[in-house]
Amino acid sequence: MCINKNEVGKLYITGYDARQISEILCVNVESVRKCIQRNYSHFRNRHQEALRERKDSIKAINYECNRFISDKSFVQKNxxxxKTKENGxxxxxxxxxxxxTADTPRRLNNEFKGCY
Structure with a gap:
């Protein structure tokens, strides 16, 4: 399978890591890592800056979403x-x-593990 170096470069510079790029482009993660190493390692600083910006924006979105209803309250209402796993x-x-939606809580951990 052929890998599109331009797409890898665009995604890398916007802050995606090799695993995320491989999922988006449906290619092997090791192929993406090698492509980044060979072609885009000089953009490492731009990648780190974009990664920080993406994490900050996700953190801000999660904060705004959880201001109105907590994850626990959302799970109780819906x-x-x-489904409940064996460990609670x-x-x-x-x-x-x-x-x-992206702000739907995926997991609510059991607060009382090991307290029985």
Whole structure:
């Protein structure tokens, strides 16, 4: 399978790591790493800066989303889309076929593990 070096470069400079790029482009992660190493290692500073910006924006979005309703309250109000694991953790049931927004809590950990 051929890898598109230009797409890898664009995604790398915008702050995506090799694993994320491989998932987006549907190619082997080692191929992406080698492409970055050979062609785009001189953009490492730009990559690090863009990565920080992406993380900050995700953090700000999560903060805004959780200001109005906490993850625990959301899970309690929408129990039909979650399933409980054996260890007590509540996880999003993605087998239902629904489309979930990015701010939908994926997991609620059991607060009382080992307290029994």
């Amino acid at each position: 129990r039909s889309i979650y 953790d509540i996880v999003l049931n993605e087998d239902l076929g629904y489309i979930f």
